[in-house]
Amino acid sequence: MTRFTETADHLSWGRTLRLRHRVARPLFRQDVPATLTEGLSALPSLLPTGLRRSYGDSVLNPAGGIIDMTGVDRMIAFDPDTRILRADAGLSFDALLKAMVPRGFFPPVSPGTRFVTLGGAVANDVHGKNHHGAGTIGRWIRRLGLLRSDGIERDLAPGDPDGLFAATVGGLGLTGIITWVEIELMPISGALMDVETIPFDDLDGFFRLSAESETTHDYTVAWVDCLATGDRTGRGIFSRARHATGGELSAGKGAGPTFPVDLPSLALNRFSIRAFNALYDWNGRRTAGHAMQHYQPFFYPLDAIGQWNRMYGHAGMYQYQSVVPPAAARDATAAMLAAIAAAGEGSFLAVLKTFGDRPSPGLLSFPRPGITLALDFPNRGGSTMALLARLDAIVREAGGRLYPAKDGRMPRDMFRAGYPDWERFAAHVDPRFSSLFWTRVGS
DSSP, rough: OOEEEEOOOOOOOTOOOOOOEEEEEEESSGGHHHHHHHHHHHHOOEEEEEEEOOOSSTTTTTEEEEEEETTTTOOOETTTTTTTEEEEEBHHHHHHHHHHHGGGGEEESSSSOOOOOOHHHHHHHHHOOTHHHHHGGGGEEEEEEEEOOOOOEEEETTHHHHSHHHTTSSSSTTTTTTEEEEEEEOOOSSSSSEEEEESSSSHHHHHHHHHHHHOOSSEEEEOOOOOOOOGGGGEEEEEEEEEEESSSOOOOOOOOBBSSSSGGGGGGSHHHHHHHHHHHHHHHHHTTTTEEEEEHHHGHHHGBTTTTGGGGGOOOOOEEEEEEEEHHHHHHHHHHHHHHHHOOOOOOOEEEEEOOOOOOOOTTOOOOSSEEEEEEEETTTTTHHHHHHHHHHHHHHHHEEGGGHHHHHSHHHHHHOOOOOOHHHHHHHHHBBHHHHHHHHHO
């Protein structure tokens, strides 16, 4: 029987909270019901997790227990004619890519790291660089298994009459344990991407490139210099890409070197971040143009360094990802960048992207039509919290919302205003499942 053991290393990717957890790690799908029963008999609440690439407290449950699903990671069946893969929820995108790219198939939607589980991707209804065409991953899920605290495993599909599928997609693991998933893959003829890199001088340049690229390219994304001011506000590097035709079907490299230590907190300051941003902008302009690139560095550039989150030091970091609707997008984005530059708490990783009008299937799905800005901030305590509160005010005034998978401190009223279906979702939350995030904003 799988046992719950106490551990101090169950952290989210942001690493701001260091709390002891009781964790069980089943190794086979058949073990999960017994693990659930054991946890329910001894603990007040449970929460399933995957590879814990969520930044905040949605993967933390110190008052109860954690069921770590990463050992439940087998592929069950694949039909190349329908392109439907059925797999355990703990299967990672890394393992999926290694198995499926050589056969000519690729995930229809992929987040910015391949080190996420299939169940975790569904529970956060992840999006990628192709949202304007493909929407979120929930649009590509054909069925899933959900084990709830009543011991019944339900077979769910889109449009189920009681709405449990819609609550589970993007439901942050709160509706039960996703045990298996059926996902429709997309065909590719090679592992290379046809990538074009284009510098832009200001926010107007970004919006112009986005508008012209979304009808011609499958994938679009931009890095933006969040410390640039004046007529350079919003300058950055725009990337747009398509899957290349033909070529070798190679799954690519394995894990790269690991960041060895936590950097001292003083290493990340306005001067080092400003220098990095200037260098990144210079290099992007120097190397601009067309290139053939393997899919790994295009989709997953940060995966080249394991545990890269350690560069933010022992205090960790907060990621802030917002989406604001099109009518307010330019003014709100400019206001956020101005607030960041004024505070001097810039980010190395500032990503700007357009969300299209493909409706998300989940009640708590984050994407909506508009512009999304994602930034990482070193945790400097009060000054960081003050900056994030200023960004909250801008996002709220614009009618936007924040991404629960990235959040570790959003106010309860902001969550409820941003997710008007939260009460419908709450009705589907399993009464024996919880997380720090849900305790903070929902329950």
